[in-house]
Amino acid sequence: xxxxxxxxxxFLSGLAGLWVFFRTRSELFRLRDDLDGVEEEKDIVLDxxxxxxxxxxxxxxxxxxxxxxxxxxxxxxxxxxxxxxxKTPSGALRVRAVEGLFPPQRSVNFKRMKKGALRSEFIxxxxxxxxxxxxxxxxxxxxxxxxxxxxxxxxxxARVIKHKDEALKISSMIVVPMVYGDDLRGxxxxxxPISGRFFSETDFSVASSLASYAALALRxxxxxxxxxxxxxxxxxxxxxxxxxxxxxxxxxxxAPGLSSDVKYKPxxxxxxxxxxxxxxxxxxxxxxxxxxxxxxxSAAIITAIxxxxxxxxxxxxxxxxxxxKILNSEILGMMREDMFITMVYAVIEPDLSxxxxxxxxxxxxxxxxxxxxxxxELKSSGAAVGMMESELFDPMxxxxxxxxxxxxxxxxxxxxxxxxxxxxxxxxxxxxxxGVITRLKRSDxxxxxxxxxxxxERYSIVKGSFADDLTLLTVKRx
Numbered sequence: 230x231x232x233x234x235x236x237x238x239x240f241l242s243g244l245a246g247l248w249v250f251f252r253t254r255s256e257l258f259r260l261r262d263d264l265d266g267v268e269e270e271k272d273i274v275l276d277x278x279x280x281x282x283x284x285x286x287x288x289x290x291x292x293x294x295x296x297x298x299x300x301x302x303x304x305x306x307x308x309x310x311x312x313x314x315x316k317t318p319s320g321a322l323r324v325r326a327v328e329g330l331f332p333p334q335r336s337v338n339f340k341r342m343k344k345g346a347l348r349s350e351f352i353x354x355x356x357x358x359x360x361x362x363x364x365x366x367x368x369x370x371x372x373x374x375x376x377x378x379x380x381x382x383x384x385x386x387a388r389v390i391k392h393k394d395e396a397l398k399i400s401s402m403i404v405v406p407m408v409y410g411d412d413l414r415g416x417x418x419x420x421x422p423i424s425g426r427f428f429s430e431t432d433f434s435v436a437s438s439l440a441s442y443a444a445l446a447l448r449x450x451x452x453x454x455x456x457x458x459x460x461x462x463x464x465x466x467x468x469x470x471x472x473x474x475x476x477x478x479x480x481x482x483x484a485p486g487l488s489s490d491v492k493y494k495p496x497x498x499x500x501x502x503x504x505x506x507x508x509x510x511x512x513x514x515x516x517x518x519x520x521x522x523x524x525x526x527s528a529a530i531i532t533a534i535x536x537x538x539x540x541x542x543x544x545x546x547x548x549x550x551x552x553x554k555i556l557n558s559e560i561l562g563m564m565r566e567d568m569f570i571t572m573v574y575a576v577i578e579p580d581l582s583x584x585x586x587x588x589x590x591x592x593x594x595x596x597x598x599x600x601x602x603x604x605x606e607l608k609s610s611g612a613a614v615g616m617m618e619s620e621l622f623d624p625m626x627x628x629x630x631x632x633x634x635x636x637x638x639x640x641x642x643x644x645x646x647x648x649x650x651x652x653x654x655x656x657x658x659x660x661x662x663x664g665v666i667t668r669l670k671r672s673d674x675x676x677x678x679x680x681x682x683x684x685x686e687r688y689s690i691v692k693g694s695f696a697d698d699l700t701l702l703t704v705k706r707x
Contacts (some may be wrong), residue, residue, distance in 0.1 A: 293324035308419035313416040377405035409444040486548040490674040494699040501528035512579035514686035518641040519572040549587035550628035564615035599636030635707040645699030
């Protein structure tokens with residue numbers, strides 16, 4: 230009996246050892262399979278990242294990236310189909326890219342299919358027109374929770390839509406969020422393994438990894454696109470600035486008996502102000518200053534058109550009022566409803582004794598009279614150019630004339646000068662400008678303008694820059 234008990238114990242111990250051996254061996258095989266799976270997943274992800282990087286390197290094209298993502302995910306997970314639902318600005322989810330025949334996430338009414346149409350094309354159309362709401366179905370749920378879902382047996386999962394059509398039935402499904410930081414880009418879904426079995430945890434891990442890297446790639450693509458667009462805009466601005474600089478005079482003409490100077494400071498690379506000082510065929514001198522409403526490229530284009538047309542009209546020796554009337558009639562049809570141009574055009578007589586001017590809604594010019602020892606605003610009526618038809622514009626425009634004696638100073642400026650703000654929000658004003666001119670009355674035009682610019686720098690809340698385009702054109706007699 231003792232021998233039998235001993236042998237029985239020995240046999241049971243052997244069985245236990247054998248069980249431990251096979252269990253350990255099985256665990257080792259499982260670990261090896263897991264390691265193989267990890268290595269395979271790593272290779273898939275690295276290859277995916279490499280291809281996405283190549284796509285981004287060829288240029289920012291999100292459509293191409295989306296197509297690459299769904300194709301790579303379907304192939305890597307061995308899925309019949311894959312789909313990306315992109316998050317719209319309103320928070321809804323719409324299909325952005327599809328690989329294979331992905332089952333729509335709402336019921337499909339095939340009665341709406343046109344006669345002779347292909348079923349696959351009809352299903353694609355249904356997918357593209359459907360927008361899922363947040364929390365709608367499994368797609369919306371993943372988008373809201375930002376947690377991926379592995380549905381092995383979709384037939385038993387109530388969350389999965391049950392299509393009657395055999396081609397659209399879902400046997401197994403993976404749905405994962407595409408998240409970069411706190412930003413949800415969309416949802417990536419794969420359906421129905423090619424093998425006919427169920428998706429595995431490895432497939433789910435692969436899909437999750439690809440979704441994460443895809444979200445990062447899309448973010449990088451958009452950043453690259455922003456850089457490209459900014460570079461294009463910078464180039465366009467530099468080109469427009471060059472054209473504008475070409476249209477503005479490099480230097481003012483030497484006029485015997487007159488000193489002249491201009492200061493021009495665009496708020497951006499291109500501005501909406503323009504100026505000119507030129508000699509007319511009859512020996513008189515024309516001065517113009519203008520301010521186009523708005524800023525940026527659109528204002529610069531209107532500025533260039535207006536400047537070119539004005540130059541042509543003015544050199545025909547028309548009076549200031551007549552010149553502005555013709556300009557208004559020619560440029561009216563080119564202006565947007567929300568744009569207009571304020572202008573002052575002045576003509577100094579050949580003997581320099583008189584100034585005739587017309588003002589189209591612009592800041593009133595300043596004239597320092599040496600004889601009277603004070604500055605006065607030369608006010609006259611007139612509406613901005615490009616705002617109204619000639620029938621209304623012409624009668625409103627008034628031309629005035631004033632003496633221009635030895636020592637007198639004539640100053641044209643845009644509102645960027647007088648509307649410069651101090652720290653309390655108070656404007657520099659025409660009165661302060663007149664005070665600086667009076668104080669510097671013994672200086673030449675360049676000295677006066679330099680003094681005004683120094684005063685503006687001291688006054689401005691933003692040192693070294695101004696809140697608007699700024700132009701200051703000064704002519705002094707004697």
